[in-house]
Amino acid sequence: MNRTIQPKYSxxxxxxxxxxxxxxxxxxxxxxxxxxxxxxxxxxxxxxDAGTKYQDKSLxxxxxxxxxxxxxxxxxxEQIAEKFDFYGAFWNRFIDRDxxxxxxxxxxxxxxxxxxxxxxIIFEPAFIDKELxxxxxxxxxxxxxxxxKVNTLARNKYTQVVFGEEHIYGKVAKLKDFDLITKEDLxxxxxxxxxxxxxxxxxxxxxxxxxxxxIEQLFGSAKKTKQLKKAFEPIQPxxxxxxxxxxxxxxxxxxxxxxxxxxxxHRDYPGFNVLSTILGGYFGSRLITNIxxxxxxxxxxxxxxxxxxxxxxxxxxxEVGNEVSQEAVKEIYFEIDRLKTEFVPEEELQLVKNYMMxxxxxxxxxxxxxxxxxRSMVDYGLNYDYFSNFITEIKNIDSKRxxxxxxxxxxxxxxxxxxxxxxxx
Amino acid sequence: MIEFxxxxxxxxLKVIVHEDKTSPLVAVNLLYDIGAKDENxxxxxxxHLFEHLMFGGSKNIPSYDTPLQQAAGENNAFTxxxxxxxxxxxxxxxxxTGLWLESDRMLELAFTQKxxxxxxxxxxxxxxxxxxxxxxxxxxxxxxxxxxxxxxYQWPTIGKDISHIENANLDDVKDxxxxxxxxxxxxxxxxGNINLTEAKELTNKWFGDIPARQIKARNLxxxxxxxxxxxxxxxxxxxxxxxxxxxxxPRRRSANFHNLDLISDVLxxxxxxxxxxxxxxxxxxxxxxxxxxxxxxxxxxLIVTGKLIKGINIQDADAAIQEExxxxxxxxxSDYELQKVKNKVEATLLYNDSNILNKAMSLSFYELLGxxxxxxxxxxxxxKVTKEDILKESQQLFQASNCSTMYYLxxx
Numbered sequence: 001m002n003r004t005i006q007p008k009y010s011x012x013x014x015x016x017x018x019x020x021x022x023x024x025x026x027x028x029x030x031x032x033x034x035x036x037x038x039x040x041x042x043x044x045x046x047x048x049d050a051g052t053k054y055q056d057k058s059l060x061x062x063x064x065x066x067x068x069x070x071x072x073x074x075x076x077x078e079q080i081a082e083k084f085d086f087y088g089a090f091w092n093r094f095i096d097r098d099x100x101x102x103x104x105x106x107x108x109x110x111x112x113x114x115x116x117x118x119x120x121i122i123f124e125p126a127f128i129d130k131e132l133x134x135x136x137x138x139x140x141x142x143x144x145x146x147x148x149k150v151n152t153l154a155r156n157k158y159t160q161v162v163f164g165e166e167h168i169y170g171k172v173a174k175l176k177d178f179d180l181i182t183k184e185d186l187x188x189x190x191x192x193x194x195x196x197x198x199x200x201x202x203x204x205x206x207x208x209x210x211x212x213x214x215i216e217q218l219f220g221s222a223k224k225t226k227q228l229k230k231a232f233e234p235i236q237p238x239x240x241x242x243x244x245x246x247x248x249x250x251x252x253x254x255x256x257x258x259x260x261x262x263x264x265x266h267r268d269y270p271g272f273n274v275l276s277t278i279l280g281g282y283f284g285s286r287l288i289t290n291i292x293x294x295x296x297x298x299x300x301x302x303x304x305x306x307x308x309x310x311x312x313x314x315x316x317x318x319e320v321g322n323e324v325s326q327e328a329v330k331e332i333y334f335e336i337d338r339l340k341t342e343f344v345p346e347e348e349l350q351l352v353k354n355y356m357m358x359x360x361x362x363x364x365x366x367x368x369x370x371x372x373x374x375r376s377m378v379d380y381g382l383n384y385d386y387f388s389n390f391i392t393e394i395k396n397i398d399s400k401r402x403x404x405x406x407x408x409x410x411x412x413x414x415x416x417x418x419x420x421x422x423x424x425x
Numbered sequence: 426m427i428e429f430x431x432x433x434x435x436x437x438l439k440v441i442v443h444e445d446k447t448s449p450l451v452a453v454n455l456l457y458d459i460g461a462k463d464e465n466x467x468x469x470x471x472x473h474l475f476e477h478l479m480f481g482g483s484k485n486i487p488s489y490d491t492p493l494q495q496a497a498g499e500n501n502a503f504t505x506x507x508x509x510x511x512x513x514x515x516x517x518x519x520x521x522t523g524l525w526l527e528s529d530r531m532l533e534l535a536f537t538q539k540x541x542x543x544x545x546x547x548x549x550x551x552x553x554x555x556x557x558x559x560x561x562x563x564x565x566x567x568x569x570x571x572x573x574x575x576x577x578y579q580w581p582t583i584g585k586d587i588s589h590i591e592n593a594n595l596d597d598v599k600d601x602x603x604x605x606x607x608x609x610x611x612x613x614x615x616x617g618n619i620n621l622t623e624a625k626e627l628t629n630k631w632f633g634d635i636p637a638r639q640i641k642a643r644n645l646x647x648x649x650x651x652x653x654x655x656x657x658x659x660x661x662x663x664x665x666x667x668x669x670x671x672x673x674x675p676r677r678r679s680a681n682f683h684n685l686d687l688i689s690d691v692l693x694x695x696x697x698x699x700x701x702x703x704x705x706x707x708x709x710x711x712x713x714x715x716x717x718x719x720x721x722x723x724x725x726x727l728i729v730t731g732k733l734i735k736g737i738n739i740q741d742a743d744a745a746i747q748e749e750x751x752x753x754x755x756x757x758x759s760d761y762e763l764q765k766v767k768n769k770v771e772a773t774l775l776y777n778d779s780n781i782l783n784k785a786m787s788l789s790f791y792e793l794l795g796x797x798x799x800x801x802x803x804x805x806x807x808x809k810v811t812k813e814d815i816l817k818e819s820q821q822l823f824q825a826s827n828c829s830t831m832y833y834l835x836x837x
Binding site for chain 1 (some may be wrong): 443447448450477483484490492493494495497498499514515516518519521522526529532541542544545546547548550553554555556558559560564629632653662663664665694695696697698699701702705706709712713714732734735761764768771772773775776778779780791
């Protein structure tokens with residue numbers, strides 16, 4: 001047995017993509033179901049077009065999303081918590097710039113009890129003053145703590161600089177914004193974006209017919225209207241490109257280098273993803289190999305092409321030793337430039353392809369993962385061709401194309417750079 | 426029920442196999458019985474530094490990550506005070522790559538100065554990123570020596586001090602490897618799309634020729650019973666005060682563990698739990714407050730910790746916590762409340778069960794405790810806990826003499 005030779009392995013050629021069964025409720029609401037798995041558990045996601053981009057005032061979208069579960073017409077906050085806890089259910093909320101909603105994990109046998117509470121939370125929240133008060137105190141404290149972290153400061157500055165301080169994607173909340181929130185704001189936001197508008201339901205796990213009946217009974221009757229498409233301002237990136245934010249006691253500097261970019265709808269998206277993975281999307285990436293494994297400047301560095309509905313965001317992120325922040329920045333640009341001028345060696349490209357196929361394989365492994373993948377497609381109004389195209393692109397892309405993409409998207413001087421650290425004199 | 430098989434190789438490597446055909450992957454979990462507690466007090470942070478070095482290449486394989494990624498594998502590792510755990514998931518067709526990699530680095534690491542120098546830097550950055558550059562990040566650096574006076578749990582996994590990491594040399598590293606990394610000091614769990622026959626064949630093929638080693642005997646100082654309340658106050662550049670109360674509890678394997686776990690659940694598991702409802706929502710003393718078990722194998726802790734609302738006097742907040750704990754020692758919990766926490770635990774175990782990697786880690790963990798089949802006894806043990814058990818256990822636990830309190834105060 002020769003331990004110096006890797007055992008034979010095969011490339012992932014195809015990925016078994018289990019498609020969701022789509023059920024339309026009486027009121028037109030679509031339910032995407034993935035019936036799989038051995039355990040009698042369910043994950044139910046309720047997804048609304050209720051992200052922060054829709055708010056007229058800072059923090060309204062997230063506060064509404066948070067307060068909904070703190071009391072409904074029939075149950076106060078404690079009772080809701082009691083019920084979920086008693087049935088061994090978990091209720092999570094989520095919100096980003098585009099979407100907001102809730103996820104319920106429940107034992108299949110208690111689906112009716114827990115979905116009833118879900119329905120109440122979504123359609124009949126009570127927005128109680130006392131709860132709002134408690135929530136704001138807690139949030140303000142958390143906000144203050146976050147503001148002491150270099151990576152929060154870097155992320156916020158970066159967002160403002162790349163998208164524009166007033167842009168839906170660039171806006172960052174300030175402490176005083178918490179005091180401007182009123183109950184009316186929340187009621188109004190809820191009415192427009194949760195109570196009357198269309199939404200999607202994703203169910204995964206062991207789905208019995210009873211579950212589907214319960215869903216129809218609880219969510220299928222209220223009249224839903226399609227939301228009017230809102231028009232959003234274009235991005236307004238800063239005219240300055242490089243920013244340094246001083247933080248006196250920082251022992252590490254937080255670095256963000258990137259720019260607004262393409263999203264899932266763009267034909268270059270899969271290819272750019274491959275490029276981003278080579279640069280900083282996995283542990284053997286150019287950035288990790290150089291800046292962590294060779295220089296030891298950091299515990300972690302990576303790049304990501306993040307898709308949003310109205311734009312995309314390509315960013316490189318890391319926290320490095322304060323004394324080496326300038327060197328780290330230099331090395332980041334060095335790696336970016338290399339991809340524009342040197343072909344990626346075939347072996348490395350193949351490794352990244354294998355890695356990405358493995359990643360895709362995992363995103364279709366098990367009902368919960370499959371459901372998330374389906375959601376990522378439905379959120380953008382795409383169909384399963386999105387995945388097959390992505391896979392084809394990964395398999396077929398060559399070094400020439402990678403270099404083309406690098407030259408298209410990594411233009412000279414097109415990046416914004418934010419460093420938050422302690423400039424020692 | 427998690428069905429599994431167990432066998433041992435001649436070199437005493439324990440192997441556990443759990444077949445789950447619904448996944449296209451296999452999870453490989455390798456647990457070494459070596460943690461921060463086994464370190465020399467002058468050379469702490471070593472077990473964790475070593476975890477990093479395990480990725481620097483082994484005797485026959487210069488790079489761990491590259492061939493794994495070629496085979497579409499993904500991996501990670503963690504170290505704690507008790508053990509070091511390496512895990513990967515990989516498509517079924519490529520399982521041999523996973524076993525080849527893990528077995529070669531069990532056989533022998535490629536000890537290089539460069540690897541050591543770089544990983545020291547990386548770990549130092551990790552120390553800064555997680556413990557020094559975060560508000561409240563250094564909490565455990567203060568709390569551990571307060572709670573543990575003799576036992577090696579007194580230093581955190583990252584190390585007592587950055588200088589210990591800076592001073593690590595190659596000879597120390599080699600020594601550490603041969604004294605602690607061996608088939609007879611580990612267990613391997615394969616979970617997912619693999620059957621017993623395949624597992625036997627492949628583990629024998631790749632791990633069979635690794636010699637058993639003389640493992641440094643574990644002879645840890647025993648933590649003497651705490652006989653009076655302890656207190657520490659620190660002042661830091663943070664926005665809000667933080668309080669910590671730590672209570673000693675028996676070892677993980679003790680018969681009382683499940684009672685204690687449910688005590689922490691009654692106090693703090695979920696938003697309907699007592700501490701949250703009474704001290705966060707009603708009395709508005711804290712912006713968040715939690716009780717949890719550290720779960721350490723030898724002598725763990727039940728921790729109560731929370732961030733105070735600005736303006737609240739920390740002694741008042743402390744007293745409020747103590748009042749809730751006193752109630753646990755004086756009044757039986759209701760049948761409803763007990764049923765609720767049991768339901769929650771059962772559901773959580775079921776949710777965790779749905780993931781081949783979680784199953785692999787759990788099976789390895791329980792094997793470390795002495796019997797992988799403990800995984801199937803958990804629900805039963807929780808169900809057997811009575812209100813009286815909880816009362817009795819609380820009375821033992823929540824004594825002032827068993828408590829170490831830390832006030833982590835905001836400067837000004």
